[in-house]
Amino acid sequence: MALPSTEEAFGIAYIEAMACESTVIGCEGEGPSEFVENGETGYLVPPNDPMAITDILTDLLDNPSKVRQIGKNASEYVRNNLTWAENARKNEEIYHSATNQ
Structure with a gap:
């Protein structure tokens, strides 16, 4: 999935x-x-760089095993x-840290 949005929070x-x-x-x-994590769980490209996306897509088309491995890593x-x-645990950690200061 290529979603190179420059406004994604x-x-x-x-x-x-x-x-x-x-x-x-x-x-x-x-x-x-x-x-x-670039190259491990997906790819990150510089904003407004369509050639970087093209290069990654070309590489992935040529290497289906890489697509499968990165997909497994991502999942x-x-x-x-x-x-x-995990989100609840991290929030609890933040709250404990804030109340201990």
Whole structure:
């Protein structure tokens, strides 16, 4: 899934695609940078750089095994790090930290 939006705050569509073992392409410095590890769980491209997207898509078309592996990595990352339980744990950690200061 290529969604190189330069205005994406978080991007639930990326998470949904990653959970389904899709390889995602997003913009560097935006929301996806928080959870996409370039070349491992998806790809990040510089904003407004269509050639970077073209290069990645060409590479992926030539390497279907890479598409499958990155998709599996992405799905595993979502299952381990982006669950409601993990989100609740992180929020609780923030609240405890804030009340201890």
